[in-house]
Amino acid sequence: MAMTYSEKVRDHFANPRNVGTIEDANGVGEVGNAVCGDIMKMYLKINDDGIIEDVKFNTFGCGAAIATSSMATEMIKGKSIEEAAQLTNKAVVEALDGLPPVKIHCSVLAEEAVQAALEDYRKRQAAKTEGQAEQEENS
Amino acid sequence: MKVYADQAATTKISSRSLQAMTSCCEKYFGNPSSLHEAGREAEAALETARGEIASCLNARPGEIYFTSGGSEADNWAITQAAAVGAKKGKKHLISTAFEHHAVLHTLDALKKQGFEVTLLPVHEDGLVRLPELEAAIREDTALVTVMYVNNEVGTIQPIAGIGEICRRKGVLFHTDAVQAAGHLPIDVEADKIDMLSLAGHKFHGPRGVGALYVRKGIPLGNLIYGGGQERGKRAGTENLPGIVGMAEALKESLQDREEKNARILCMREKLADAILQIPKTRLNGSREKRLAGNLNFCFDGIEGESLLLYLDLQGICASSGSACTSGSLDPSHVLLALGLPAEVAHGSLRLSLDETNTMEEADYIIQVLPDVVKRLRAMSPIWNGVG
Numbered sequence: 001m002a003m004t005y006s007e008k009v010r011d012h013f014a015n016p017r018n019v020g021t022i023e024d025a026n027g028v029g030e031v032g033n034a035v036c037g038d039i040m041k042m043y044l045k046i047n048d049d050g051i052i053e054d055v056k057f058n059t060f061g062c063g064a065a066i067a068t069s070s071m072a073t074e075m076i077k078g079k080s081i082e083e084a085a086q087l088t089n090k091a092v093v094e095a096l097d098g099l100p101p102v103k104i105h106c107s108v109l110a111e112e113a114v115q116a117a118l119e120d121y122r123k124r125q126a127a128k129t130e131g132q133a134e135q136e137e138n139s
Numbered sequence: 140m141k142v143y144a145d146q147a148a149t150t151k152i153s154s155r156s157l158q159a160m161t162s163c164c165e166k167y168f169g170n171p172s173s174l175h176e177a178g179r180e181a182e183a184a185l186e187t188a189r190g191e192i193a194s195c196l197n198a199r200p201g202e203i204y205f206t207s208g209g210s211e212a213d214n215w216a217i218t219q220a221a222a223v224g225a226k227k228g229k230k231h232l233i234s235t236a237f238e239h240h241a242v243l244h245t246l247d248a249l250k251k252q253g254f255e256v257t258l259l260p261v262h263e264d265g266l267v268r269l270p271e272l273e274a275a276i277r278e279d280t281a282l283v284t285v286m287y288v289n290n291e292v293g294t295i296q297p298i299a300g301i302g303e304i305c306r307r308k309g310v311l312f313h314t315d316a317v318q319a320a321g322h323l324p325i326d327v328e329a330d331k332i333d334m335l336s337l338a339g340h341k342f343h344g345p346r347g348v349g350a351l352y353v354r355k356g357i358p359l360g361n362l363i364y365g366g367g368q369e370r371g372k373r374a375g376t377e378n379l380p381g382i383v384g385m386a387e388a389l390k391e392s393l394q395d396r397e398e399k400n401a402r403i404l405c406m407r408e409k410l411a412d413a414i415l416q417i418p419k420t421r422l423n424g425s426r427e428k429r430l431a432g433n434l435n436f437c438f439d440g441i442e443g444e445s446l447l448l449y450l451d452l453q454g455i456c457a458s459s460g461s462a463c464t465s466g467s468l469d470p471s472h473v474l475l476a477l478g479l480p481a482e483v484a485h486g487s488l489r490l491s492l493d494e495t496n497t498m499e500e501a502d503y504i505i506q507v508l509p510d511v512v513k514r515l516r517a518m519s520p521i522w523n524g525v526g
Contacts, residue, residue, distance in 0.1 A: 013448060014449075034481075034485070034521055035481045035482050036481075037481075037482075038442075039519075039521055040520070058520035059519070059520065060440065060441065060521050061445065062443075062444035062445055062448075062461070063444055063448040065442070065445070066445055066518070
């Protein structure tokens with residue numbers, strides 16, 4: 001069955017935004033698996049004010065997987081952690097002017113990738129705070 | 140540049156076939172079942188086409204039944220052979236793991252009706268082994284159905300050998316020759332084929348029309364009840380322009396076939412050599428025993444649909460066995476049958492060429508494809524290699 005992608009989807013897979021990795025990322029999330037044919041890896045650089053300064057992605061997957069990753073990064077760049085945490089797959093689909101029904105799971109994966117990266121950031125922050133507390137105790 | 144490298148999916152109708160169709164519409168508008176002159180002329184055109192198709196297969200005109208295409212011919216052949224077997228208490232069917240779904244899903248339906256199905260392995264090279272086939276045949280085997288040429292990897296099965304074994308064992312042999320007809324010389328007598336399916340649009344004929352060859356003497360049950368068309372087995376006024384166009388296309392396609400295949404092979408081998416230079420790339424299926432125009436690769440670290448979309452952006456039409464292009468979550472059953480892991484099968488690309496392609500087009504693919512693979516690998520989280 002031939003699938004029709006919207007102009008926006010076509011634009012985002014042909015010219016994906018924010019492709020790549022961030023060396024000093026402080027939040028990294030990876031979702032999906034190769035057996036199913038989709039893997040998304042999201043890198044976040046969040047500053048001390050809790051703002052996502054930079055975001056990059058790497059995706060193995062179909063056109064919709066690339067387009068949803070690209071759109072999701074655009075939607076959270078420059079946003080606060082709280083705002084990014086609100087990102088839903090529905091919002092990604094809407095921003096892309098829709099996706100074919102069999103491709104909705106790609107948008108779910110994009111949402112999950114963002115959440116996984118934010119979760120990783122929170123864990124790292126918690127570990128850091130714990131470490132600092134220990135250091136203070138020891139000194 | 141625009142390159143159509145998806146000839147195994149469908150082909151553009153040839154001008155000769157199109158001309159035959161339009162002139163048939165104008166000249167032979169009568170109903171072949173009518174007694175008057177217009178009807179008789181239409182019937183003559185129908186029977187001429189039947190004779191032409193028959194002679195292309197070394198069959199007799201009375202052994203050719205026109206259908207709506209390859210899937211219908213496969214469904215009809217297999218269900219009828221199963222019915223013939225069941226009457227004698229034979230309810231075992233043999234096929235391969237990488238048949239077209241028109242065959243596999245028909246077998247699934249028969250399984251639900253109490254038939255037992257054995258699917259032969261096709262190994263890494265995409266070829267059936269004759270000793271394995273022979274060993275699988277039982278007292279109660281009603282039918283062996285093995286495709287002539289696989290639609291995804293293009294491997295050519297040992298049809299004459301299969302025919303010989305089946306004839307010796309007294310088992311019916313059907314072959315889905317949809318990918319072979321028009322591209323390879325077919326001889327149902329020499330190869331001892333009992334039933335054979337073909338489709339017009341795979342060799343530059345029209346779509347919506349195909350044929351089933353059934354050896355004389357094999358009882359064939361009705362597919363459609365109604366009038367007396369197709370010797371009463373498949374009722375309904377014949378698709379005469381389609382049938383005439385298909386016959387013309389098959390004749391044209393087989394003309395100078397060896398020469399055409401040699402030219403196609405030159406393009407194919409140049410492409411294969413160049414594409415296999417891309418690191419972590421494999422050719423799926425035997426390189427020697429495959430249709431001249433078929434190439435099927437897997438590229439590690441990338442997914443097939445995005446590959447197709449990127450090629451499409453550059454004007455190249457190809458196809459893939461990735462899950463995303465099949466509309467399901469599983470990658471191609473053909474590539475899985477060749478033993479490829481799912482994650483690798485997702486990254487497959489089929490290029491299928493024929494005599495209408497040119498060396499310039501092959502060169503263009505060679506120029507574009509490596510960069511597309513590179514670009515997709517650069518954004519892939521599972522690719523850490525070079526290239």
